[in-house]
Amino acid sequence: MTGDATSMRTIAIVNQKGGCAKTTTAVNLAGALAEDGARVLVVDLDPQAHATLALGVDPEAVDENLYEVLADEGGAKRLAEVVAPAGERLHVAPSGIVLSALEQKLAQERAEARVERLLRALAEVASSYEYAIVDCPPNVGLLTFNALRAAQEVIVPVEASHFAMHGVEKLLETIALLAERLGIAPDVRILATLYDGRTRFAREMLAELRERFGDACFDTVIRHSVKLREAARRGVPVARFAAASNAAADYAALAAEVAGVAPLASLSESAPAAPREIVIEFRDAGAHDVRIAGDFNGWVPDRGVVSSTHHEQGTRVWRKILQLSPGTYEYRYVVDGEWREDPANPKRVASPAGNAHSLLVVR
Ligand SMILES: Nc1ncnc2c1ncn2[C@@H]1O[C@H](COP(=O)(O)OP(=O)(O)OP(=O)(O)O)[C@@H](O)[C@H]1O
Ligand SMILES: [Mg+2]
The missing domain is CATH 3.40.50.300 (P-loop containing nucleotide triphosphate hydrolases)
Structure with missing residues (x-):
């Protein structure tokens, strides 16, 4: 007892x-x-x-x-x-x-x-x-x-x-x-x-x-x-x-x-075969904390994501490495606590609430 x-x-x-x-x-x-x-x-x-x-x-x-x-x-x-x-x-x-x-x-x-x-x-x-x-x-x-x-x-x-x-x-x-x-x-x-x-x-x-x-x-x-x-x-x-x-x-x-x-390790177990490493980057001179969330990680910011930052020409760059199987994914960035679409990605869809979700296609 x-x-x-x-x-x-x-x-x-x-x-x-x-x-x-x-x-x-x-x-x-x-x-x-x-x-x-x-x-x-x-x-x-x-x-x-x-x-x-x-x-x-x-x-x-x-x-x-x-x-x-x-x-x-x-x-x-x-x-x-x-x-x-x-x-x-x-x-x-x-x-x-x-x-x-x-x-x-x-x-x-x-x-x-x-x-x-x-x-x-x-x-x-x-x-x-x-x-x-x-x-x-x-x-x-x-x-x-x-x-x-x-x-x-x-x-x-x-x-x-x-x-x-x-x-x-x-x-x-x-x-x-x-x-x-x-x-x-x-x-x-x-x-x-x-x-x-x-x-x-x-x-x-x-x-x-x-x-x-x-x-x-x-x-x-x-x-x-x-x-x-x-x-x-x-x-x-x-x-x-x-x-x-x-x-x-x-x-x-x-x-x-x-x-x-x-x-x-529920993420790796349930993923279909052959995930690939996908690298995407976010640039912003003023941001302090940038995370990514999408249907690939259950919309939990940065879950299962390898994240790093560096500087390029005076701007801070956040690099996000995702392991993704072929498919279409929706995602957004969380920049200092605020959700936004990816400014560098023109592919977007509207959510029912009127927010823009960025689209990522992995072939
Ligand atoms: N994940 C699920 N997948 C499929 N069916 C589900 C799932 N969860 C619950 N159900 C079914 O949905 C119905 C409602 O679920 P449940 O009785 O648990 O809701 P509840 O909130 O307790 O309802 P109430 O407000 O009447 O007490 C039930 O028939 C249940 O079997
Ligand atoms: Mg009940």
């Missing part, structure tokens, strides 16, 4: 938008962390009970669920009894439709006490798990407040095919406001999900997301995969259902990032 009352990390999966892969992320991040040897509790705070179902537990068949834990004054102590096994090192605190009555049940309580119910319950089991992953419903009500109050970390899954940037910004504002009110400062990170790299639209959405939210975005992107729905239907995490799938690899990469472990 390595856990103690202070070492359990509580991570809330939050987004008021429906269908952006909150539950899929809660279940499969938990599954991947458990595969890596961590003891993980999934807390299903959504009355729809999708996480409970996706972990093979029938919400109709359990005697007690989180409602008993959260609704009653002394319920916190009962969390351990309510928890159901869902695989090796993996447990779930089940939900049920009755959870939708919690807000009304607690209406008379002091506001501070009302939002602390989950925090207090999790404190009771903190020595049993390294992680508690909390799946939230698609609204920002009392249940989500409880999750935010209990969590040190928040993951916001964002569907990379249809999301509106505005919605994500609003959500981050809401979380920041709430955090201030609750006197907490959670670490909030954004995860692109349902990503279909074959569509230009999705690639550009990903670029926008990285541009907008920078380091708050996980490097890992969760690709579109039918295996995730099939795994949920079978009631097991995808790591168990289809260990060799892209979906299992993506959630394993996310788990590695969450656990603070560097991902294993």
